[in-house]
Amino acid sequence: MRRRLVLTNEAARHPFRRTLPPLAKARQRRDDDQDIRLFVLSFTAFFICFYTFLF
Template sequence: MTRRLVLTNEAAGHPFRRSLPPPPRARRVRSDDSDWRLFALSFAAFFTCFYSFIF
């Protein structure tokens, strides 16, 4: 039985690491609009700070 935490075989790893469950698989994240979201958030933060300092 091989696990992802052990690189070569079960005898090569530490007993504590072998007792851990395998890590969950990472979900694929859609980052199609992350640039636009970051731009909008940055613009809103700058506008709020600038507006609060002026008025």
Template sequence: MKRRLVITNEAARHPFRQMLPPPPMARAARNDDQDWKLFMLSFAAFFICFYTLLI
């Protein structure tokens, strides 16, 4: 059996997925305020749409 010297992801059984580069490593620092920003953006968008319908 011929094996490449490059370490591949053994969980990727399909030949095409084995040719892909390994996924990037997860960043150490997480952005914990992402949910809060998404909530505020959604709230503001809903408020603006609802307010424009009333006028």
């Protein structure tokens, strides 16, 4: 039996999941983190603009 050393993930039980790279979950977390960063950046920019116009 030949095994692919790089492309398989032994923790995945389904044959399709074995073909996916093991870093797929890390990319999804990174995308979720970008949403939080965008929210914080937008909130900070709004606060600075509002504070500047107020004083």
